Every structure is written in C-alpha cells, then in structure tokens.
Amino acid sequence: MSTPHVKGRTYDATGRRERAAARRARIIAAARARFLSDGYAATTVAAVAADAEVSVDTIYKGFGGKVGLLEAAWWRALEGRGEQSAERRADAAAGDSDARTMIATWARLSAEVAGESSRLFALIRSLAVVDPAVGDLYQRIEESRNARMAHNARLLAATGELRPGVSVEQARDIMLAVSGHLPEPLLDRAGWPARDYIDLVDRLLRAALMADAPSGPRSASSAALPSG
Template sequence: MAPAVNGHRPRRRYDASGRRVRAAERRETVLNAARHQFLADGFAATTLAGVAAEAAVSVESIYKSFGSKAGLLKAVWHRSLAGSAPTHAELRSDAGSRAAPDGVAIIRNWARLAVEVGAVADPIFRLVESAAHVDAEVAQLQAQIERERAARMEHNAAYLVEGGYLRDGVTPEQARDVLLLYTTFYDRLVTQAGWTPEQYQSFVERGLVAHLLA
C-alpha cells in the first residue's frame, strides 16, 4: 500500500485495461453470434433479441454498440475482412507487398490471402447482396462495401505501379478492376463448384500474373 502523504493516501490509479479487454471480448461474442444467425437464418429472420440471447448480452447493449441490425451486419462484414489470423489481413497484405522481391511474390501473397479472407468474408458479402434488395440500410451498406473494395484494390495496385511491375498498356485503374474481379470468384468456384482452396489460390495467382505483370 502506498504511504500516506500529509495524512492522506494517494488515490489509486484506475486501470481501465481490464474493462477494455472484457468489452472487446463481449463485442467478439456478439459478432460471432450475429454471424452464426445471419448465415443460418438470413438477414430478415435474424433478430437483435435472438443475437443478444445467444451472446448473453442485453438487446440495449447491441443497439448502443451497433445502432441497428444493418449496423450489426456491417460490423460482421468488417470483422470478416480480418481473415482468420490474429493480425488483420490488410496489414499482412501490405507487409507482404513491401517485403516482396518482385511482382510475382506480391501476387502470390495476395492470392493466399484471397483464399483466407474469401472463406470468411464471401458468405457475408453474398448475404449483403441478397438483403440489399429488401432493406434500404443494407443497400447503403452494399454501396459502401463496393466503394471500400475499389479503394482497397486501388491501394494494392499501387504496389505494382510503384515497383515497376505492371505490364505495359495496363493502367492502374485497369489493374484495380482486375484485382476486384479475381477476388469475387470464391463462392462460385469453391463453395458452389467444389474447387479446393489450393486450386482457387492457384487460379487467382496465375490469372493475376498473366493479366498484370510485365
């Protein structure tokens, strides 16, 4: 115990780290419950009360954190973009692109991450596409997702441009569009057609190399 000064003991500093950890754990629990129910029951049939019950939290806390059911879906989507490793996939993508010795290595890292992120994000993306037809707030979310995806692929394409790896005649905008295209096939090829993740990774890598590199 700290000694008294002039007859008064100093106030103990409040450590909020434990509270932040618990809040993050509760948020993760809510997002996992929401993902489970969205994918099992669909957007329309999922209720915040049902998510709250599965996550063992109050409905009011979900409203406070996410604002609405569409806001909760948005958070589930953004969480899925992290992939399945502790470090966010976008951070690993950037680190891999900066460290890569050539364009092929950059694309190989992208292809690997496309499989990892596609496995968790693509089902949510398809859910957003479907729900956007019946919910105006989700339609706004879909438009935001498309803008964010385009911005991210433009960011990725810049690594090829700045490294001098981009094929002559391919503009940065075209590179962005090609990257967008090749990262939308996960559901069609793996989920529906039964390709293995390794086959999909090879498809993405070979296609991007052929289309983008000099």
Template sequence: MKKTVNSSRSYDATGRRARAVANRERVLEVARTLFLHDGYGATTIAAIAASAGVSAESVYKSFGGKSGLVSAIHERSLLGEGEVSAEQRSDLAQVEETSGFALMHRLGELASEVAPLVAPVVRLIQDAAAGGDPAMRELLREIEQSRYQRMLRNARVVAERGILAYGLSVDQAADVMWAYTAPEFYENLVVNRAWTRTQFGEFIARGLAAALLD
C-alpha cells in the same frame, strides 16, 4: 496509499476494457452464426443478445442495430485468420516481395484466406438489399466502393514498382484485381464447384500474374 488506489483503478479499467472486447467478439460471433443460418430479416437483436448473454440495449449501444452489426461482421471478416490483419499483410507483401510473381502468390494466398469469411456475409447483404432493405443497399454500395479503392491502391503499387504489363493502365489493373476478388468468384469455384482453398488461391495468383505482370 494513493498509489495503491490509482493502481486499483487502472486494473479495474483494464479489466472492464477486456470484458468489453470479449463481449463484442462474442456478440459478433453469435450474430454471424444467426444471420447466416436464419437470414437477415428473420434474425432479431433480441435473439442475438440472448444467445450472446448480453442485453439488447448493449447491442444497440455498441452497433446501432442490425445493419451496424452486419457491417461490423464484414469488417471483422476482412481481417482474415492471422494475428496481423490481412490488409496489413498485403501491404507488407508489396514491400517485401522482390518479384511480381512472388507478390501475386502472396495476394492469392490472402484471397484464399479472406474469401471464405467474407463471401457468405456479402451474400447475406446482397440478399437483404435485393429484398428492399435500404440500409443493406447502402452498405453493399459502401463495401464495393471500399473494395475497389483497395484494389486501386494495390494497382498503383504494382505500377510504381515497374512490373505492370506494358500498355495496361492503373485503372485497368485495379479493375482486374477487383474482378478476381469478387465474392462471386469464390462462390462459383469453391462453393459451387468444390475447389479447395489452395486451388483457389493458386488460380488467383496465376490469373493476376498473367493479366498484370510485364
């Protein structure tokens, strides 16, 4: 009998965790839609909660308010579309690919996958920061710093593999990667000039290869 009770409790706990994850994903999906459609200032926690079918209190408890929600949406966007996060796939590519050109091709593909998800969220944050929201100004600073640190890590791997162009420092390589992964780059070419995602990814790959490889 005791074993049955323990099994039942374990099942209940698993079910609660699954429902919590499902609720979180639904809130993030709804919040993303409302923020991008109505803007940061006009979107309320009450509206997000009502559309997601949860209480406003649960949204505050999970995310701490609007800025926390936007931060979580941004982090979710960085994962990309695959079951394995884009960052993990980037790390794997840096180990698996035998040539610098093949590595840049993989990085270009990942950029074309992640940019459509991340760019509109960053634009939302930039607009809110420009409007004077202190939490969004701080979030924007944190995002840019985190993106640069990621590029610096990638540049170090390229240098350690001995494929970085002669005379190019790791810091310079990181700056190049940082520039090519800027959300504005995607907006200019894909959103404003109607490039396809494939064209964008190939352009990133060729540009990185030309600028970074020996």
C-alpha cells in the same frame, strides 16, 4: 499510498476494455452465425442477444440494430484469421517484394478472407436491392473495395513489372472482378480446396497483370497449404 491505487485503477480499466472487446466479438460471431444460418429477415436482435448471452439493450447501444450487426460482421470478416488484419499483412509483405511475390501474397490472403466473408458478401449484395439501409452498407463496401484494389494496383505498378498496356485503373478493375466474383461460386458452392483456389487466383493475376508472366508448376503460395 496513491501509487497502488492508480495501478489498481489502470488494471481495472484494462480489464473492462478486454471484457468489452470479448463481449463485442461474441456478439458479432453470434450475429454472423444467425445471418448465415437463418437469413437476414428471420434473424432477430433478441435471438442474437440470447446467443451471445447479452441484453437486447447492449446490442442496440453497441450496434444500433440489425444493419449495424451485419456491418460489424462484414468488417470483422475482412480482417481474416491472423493476429494482424489481412490488409496490414498484405502491406507488410509488399514492402520490398517483386510483383510475383506480391501477387502470391494477395492470392493467399484472398482465400483466407474469402473463407470468412464471401457468404456475407453474397447476402449483403442480394439484400442491397430491397433494403435501402443495407444498400447504403453495400455502397460503402464497394467504395472500400475499390480503394483497396486501387492501392494494390499502385503497389504493383511501382515494381515496374505491370504488363505493358495495362493501366493502374485496369489492374484495379481486374483485381476487383477476381475478388468479387470468384470466391462464392468456387469456394462456397463448388467447395474447392483453398490451395486450388489460391493457385487459380495466382495464375490469373500473374497472366493478366505481370509483364512477364511465367508458366510452370503450382505457385509457392499454395504449395504448403492443406486442402479444404
């Protein structure tokens, strides 16, 4: 008689976790939409709660307030659109890849993640100079970006194909500059198609980082992607 009871309890716990995860995702999506449409100052916790169909207390308990919502929206955006996070997919692709394949993967994932995160990044960067709490968040984001690009630079150097005279630290800095400053003006303001952005990032990184950067047609990373 005890086994069905245990199974029932396990099922109920799984269901609660799934409902909690769905509720959290709904709150984060509502917060992101509000921040980008109304701006940070005009967005209220009450408005996000109403959009997500939860109580204000639920948001305060789960996120602590507006800065917590902004931070959650940022880290969710970095995951991209795949079933696995963009970082995990990048690391998996880098396993036995040569430098050109690794860079093509980074370019493709850069466009995917930028589509989710670049407007949030611009918002956080602008708020950081006037709101100390957001400034702390921005600092953590920059530290995380720095660590990630250092990781990618070390992977690239391990292939033996890093351009002579370019240090791992310089490779990190180049990737930081590309990922931090190109998406917002090109994808958001100018409305570049994703395939054109991917092609540009791929060519820039290969030219700057590869020992033998081949010139030629559009990269394979962008050839199969639709525009927009």
